[in-house]
Amino acid sequence: MNKEELLKCHQRIVPFVHATPVLTSSLIDKRLGCKVFFKCENFQRTGAYKIRGATNAILKLGDEERKKGVVTHSSGNFAQAVSLAAKSLGVPAHIVMPTSAPKVKKEGVVTYGGIIYECEPTVEARQTMADKISHDTGATFLHPSNDLNVIIGQGTAAMELLNEQPDLDVIFCPVGGGGLIAGSSLTAKYFGKNCKVIGGEPMEADDAYRSLISGKIEGNETVNTIADGLRTTLGDVNFPIIKEHVAKIVCVTEEEIISAMRLVWERMKIIIEPSSAVALAALIRDNQENASDYQNKKVGVIISGGNVDLNQLPF
Amino acid sequence: MNKEELLKCHQRIVPFVHATPVLTSSLIDKRLGCKVFFKCENFQRTGAYKIRGATNAILKLGDEERKKGVVTHSSGNFAQAVSLAAKSLGVPAHIVMPTSAPKVKKEGVVTYGGIIYECEPTVEARQTMADKISHDTGATFLHPSNDLNVIIGQGTAAMELLNEQPDLDVIFCPVGGGGLIAGSSLTAKYFGKNCKVIGGEPMEADDAYRSLISGKIEGNETVNTIADGLRTTLGDVNFPIIKEHVAKIVCVTEEEIISAMRLVWERMKIIIEPSSAVALAALIRDNQENASDYQNKKVGVIISGGNVDLNQLPF
Numbered sequence: 001m002n003k004e005e006l007l008k009c010h011q012r013i014v015p016f017v018h019a020t021p022v023l024t025s026s027l028i029d030k031r032l033g034c035k036v037f038f039k040c041e042n043f044q045r046t047g048a049y050k051i052r053g054a055t056n057a058i059l060k061l062g063d064e065e066r067k068k069g070v071v072t073h074s075s076g077n078f079a080q081a082v083s084l085a086a087k088s089l090g091v092p093a094h095i096v097m098p099t100s101a102p103k104v105k106k107e108g109v110v111t112y113g114g115i116i117y118e119c120e121p122t123v124e125a126r127q128t129m130a131d132k133i134s135h136d137t138g139a140t141f142l143h144p145s146n147d148l149n150v151i152i153g154q155g156t157a158a159m160e161l162l163n164e165q166p167d168l169d170v171i172f173c174p175v176g177g178g179g180l181i182a183g184s185s186l187t188a189k190y191f192g193k194n195c196k197v198i199g200g201e202p203m204e205a206d207d208a209y210r211s212l213i214s215g216k217i218e219g220n221e222t223v224n225t226i227a228d229g230l231r232t233t234l235g236d237v238n239f240p241i242i243k244e245h246v247a248k249i250v251c252v253t254e255e256e257i258i259s260a261m262r263l264v265w266e267r268m269k270i271i272i273e274p275s276s277a278v279a280l281a282a283l284i285r286d287n288q289e290n291a292s293d294y295q296n297k298k299v300g301v302i303i304s305g306g307n308v309d310l311n312q313l314p315f
Numbered sequence: 316m317n318k319e320e321l322l323k324c325h326q327r328i329v330p331f332v333h334a335t336p337v338l339t340s341s342l343i344d345k346r347l348g349c350k351v352f353f354k355c356e357n358f359q360r361t362g363a364y365k366i367r368g369a370t371n372a373i374l375k376l377g378d379e380e381r382k383k384g385v386v387t388h389s390s391g392n393f394a395q396a397v398s399l400a401a402k403s404l405g406v407p408a409h410i411v412m413p414t415s416a417p418k419v420k421k422e423g424v425v426t427y428g429g430i431i432y433e434c435e436p437t438v439e440a441r442q443t444m445a446d447k448i449s450h451d452t453g454a455t456f457l458h459p460s461n462d463l464n465v466i467i468g469q470g471t472a473a474m475e476l477l478n479e480q481p482d483l484d485v486i487f488c489p490v491g492g493g494g495l496i497a498g499s500s501l502t503a504k505y506f507g508k509n510c511k512v513i514g515g516e517p518m519e520a521d522d523a524y525r526s527l528i529s530g531k532i533e534g535n536e537t538v539n540t541i542a543d544g545l546r547t548t549l550g551d552v553n554f555p556i557i558k559e560h561v562a563k564i565v566c567v568t569e570e571e572i573i574s575a576m577r578l579v580w581e582r583m584k585i586i587i588e589p590s591s592a593v594a595l596a597a598l599i600r601d602n603q604e605n606a607s608d609y610q611n612k613k614v615g616v617i618i619s620g621g622n623v624d625l626n627q628l629p630f
Binding site: 262265269271310311313315 | 336357358362577580581584585586587621625626628630
């Protein structure tokens with residue numbers, strides 16, 4: 001991986017994704033004693049950054065592969081991202097979704113032209129059905145976070161943020177499956193000036209925090225967190241990148257997540273999902289514990305998405 | 316009133332207010348068959364357009380008047396707007412608030428440096444106390460919507476929208492006390508190219524709709540609407556402007572307001588208050604009733620504010 005490849009990835013996907021805005025809040029700056037720049041992927045197509053990686057992975061396929069289509073399994077944002085990215089490129093998209101997936105997410109996939117296959121809500125059932133579809137149709141399997149083309153696509157959000165704010169001292173990312181933070185850490189290395197990357201993770205699903213300590217990929221026994229996008233674990237493609245390039249991971253409570261989410265909703269008037277609030281909550285906590293690290297510094301926060309169910313709000 | 320005065324007003328307040336963004340939604344455009352441009356005053360300082368008129372009114376005061384301060388009565392956005400505008404200009408702000416005003420609004424006034432005077436929650440008590448403060452301190456009374464300097468200040472939101480989109484065919488505004496729509500209709504006259512202005516009003520507080528029919532200012536017997544900013548009635552300064560320059564007023568149900576609010580929250584990922592949703596709801600209704608008027612037209616919508624109580628959402 002080098003700078004040139006990351007730049008090419010960005011050029012490749014630019015026609016298919018939004019250049020999302022970078023927003024600030026004078027109240028949050030004042031409270032934290034530093035300048036915070038929010039990269040708002042909640043305004044991205046399909047409401048989350050995932051379209052970046054999905055688009056890059058499909059664009060990297062050859063003509064023959066594109067004809068045969070792509071297949072993924074996801075109950076969340078990646079399903080919609082693959083559906084829309086594939087539609088934009090005229091590629092069939094086979095989406096395996098658990099029977100338990102929310103109706104609104106299924107409708108999203110249908111709107112974007114994805115073909116849904118329902119399966120039992122277990123990891124095994126999802127992978128088995130995806131493998132079968134891949135075998136039967138020749139479709140290429142796309143993993144939501146453990147695929148290098150997906151990872152570097154996700155990194156383009158931080159790249160755009162650094163284009164606008166080249167002097168960032170640190171970027172905070174939420175950590176779920178590890179694709180976003182791995183991609184962001186590569187971008188920060190090549191496009192930042194000594195820009196650190198710090199991950200935010202719910203205490204209730206702190207697998208990445210524990211993985212960095214143990215040096216091997218750890219799982220979660222339970223994932224009782226409101227941050228529904230962060231219930232997954234790292235993979236063997238992104239973990240080595242994270243180990244090498246991520247400064248640390250800060251874990252936060254459910255209360256801290258909800259409080260950060262509320263702060264952004266009330267003060268910035270934008271809708272962010274709980275997983276995005278985890279990154280800000282991690283900044284707030286680290287700012288409290290290590291205030292001197294942040295005095296007059298410039299901090300980036302990746303707001304990963306804005307897909308919330310308004311019928312199930314924590315307020 | 317002429318074009319030059321409106322331009323001067325804008326130049327006067329520009330250092331003290333945000334130039335808020337204009338956002339679009341491809342989904343809403345597709346659904347309505349026209350291009351819709353949302354002027355996002357929910358991102359304005361204090362979370363609503365009211366700071367524009369408050370700032371203009373205070374800047375128009377002489378040095379002696381400024382020293383004596385300003386006084387207003389409001390339980391809502393105007394109280395915070397006057398407090399912050401006065402603070403920015405070093406002017407004392409006396410704010411009469413009913414004892415029933417929400418705690419969060421009182422805290423906002425205190426944060427922005429306003430001095431609160433509590434009174435009984437009746438129109439008479441509020442005016443009596445404001446008059447007394449004005450008499451005792453020499454402070455100038457500022458009306459939230461029935462003051463020409465306030466009105467033309469509010470019109471600068473539509474002016475900025477027309478700067479960005481000079482070819483708008485129509486602008487939709489919510490109608491409460493009448494300040495925003497009166498100001499917007501003046502701006503549309505001088506800066507638009509045959510740009511109509513249409514008001515949106517809750518059926519549950521349709522005084523402006525009835526006033527335009529009867530030709531005199533009508534009141535509301537009840538105001539059972541979620542659009543808390545629109546429960547007030549027109550005044551003798553803004554009504555003649557509205558009568559002359561507003562094309563029509565479209566009334567909407569509470570269901571339509573909540574549904575429009577939900578559409579913006581879910582699809583545009585921004586927080587708008589119910590009063591703002593009334594303008595979009597009016598566009599959606601008029602678009603259904605007169606679809607051919609909107610084919611391929613350019614439509615502006617003033618999103619007046621984003622101050623909602625997250626503990627009292629209608630979803």
